[in-house]
Amino acid sequence: MDCVFCKIADGQIPSDIIYEDEKVIAFNDQDPQAPIHFLVIPKKHIESLAKLEDEDKDLISYIFMVIKKITEDLNLAEDGYRIVNNTGVDGGQTVKHMHFHVLAQRSLQWPPG
Ligand code: 5GP
Ligand code: ZN
Numbered sequence: 725m726d727c728v729f730c731k732i733a734d735g736q737i738p739s740d741i742i743y744e745d746e747k748v749i750a751f752n753d754q755d756p757q758a759p760i761h762f763l764v765i766p767k768k769h770i771e772s773l774a775k776l777e778d779e780d781k782d783l784i785s786y787i788f789m790v791i792k793k794i795t796e797d798l799n800l801a802e803d804g805y806r807i808v809n810n811t812g813v814d815g816g817q818t819v820k821h822m823h824f825h826v827l828a829q830r831s832l833q834w835p836p837g
Contacts, residue, residue, distance in 0.1 A: 725769060727769055727819075727820070727821050728819055728821070729763075729765050729769075729819055729821035729823060730769050730821060732749070732751060732765075733749050733765065733767045734767075739751040739752070739754075740752040742762055742794065743764075743790065743793075743794050745790075746767075747766060747767060747768075747783060747786060748764060748765070748766055748767065748786065748787055748790050749764075749765055749767060750762050750763065750764045750765075750790065750794055750826075751763060753825065757825075757827060758827040758828060758829060758830045758832070759828070759829035759830055760798065760800065760805070760826070760827065760828040760829045761825065761826070761827050761828075762794070762825075762826050763823045763824065763825055763826075764787055764790060764791055764794070764823065764824045764826065765821060765822065765823045765824075766780075766783055766787060766822065768780075768783070769821055770821070770822045771820050771821065771822065772811045772812060772817060772820065772822050773809055773811045773822055774811050774812060775822075776822075787824060791807060791824065791826055794826070795826065795828070798828070800828045800829070803828070803829070804828070805826055805827060805828035806825075806826070806827045806828070806832050807824055807825065807826055808824070808825040808826075808827065809822070809823070809824050809825070810825075
């Protein structure tokens with residue numbers, strides 16, 4: 725499958741990996757929008773949040789626990805951070821492998837543009 729994040733997950737494309745286990749990988753975004761900006765993805769190819777199946781519900785909660793662990797390890801919990809998921813065209817999704825952005829260490833505005 726021609727998916728850049730599957731290729732990152734299986735090591736065909738190099739990336740700056742900050743966390744990895746059997747189900748999930750996290751790596752720094754190549755075009756960071758904040759001093760800390762990494763992506764957390766399932767190794768399983770799921771096109772977007774809109775394509776989640778019932779069987780993926782444990783994986784989704786697991787991803788959020790991984791985000792909690794990474795942000796704790798990076799000491800981000802006190803100042804805070806933002807988790808972003810872009811789904812589909814109007815959501816601004818460019819890579820069709822579900823991913824969660826985590827941005828931190830700058831004061832982020834709301835609402836987004
Ligand atoms: P989206 O717009 O789909 O939510 O976000 C995709 C993100 O993936 C973008 O922030 C983009 O910079 C990042 N990205 C795309 N290709 C690569 C890549 O090959 N390596 C890394 N590290 N990030 C990528
Ligand atoms: Zn993929």
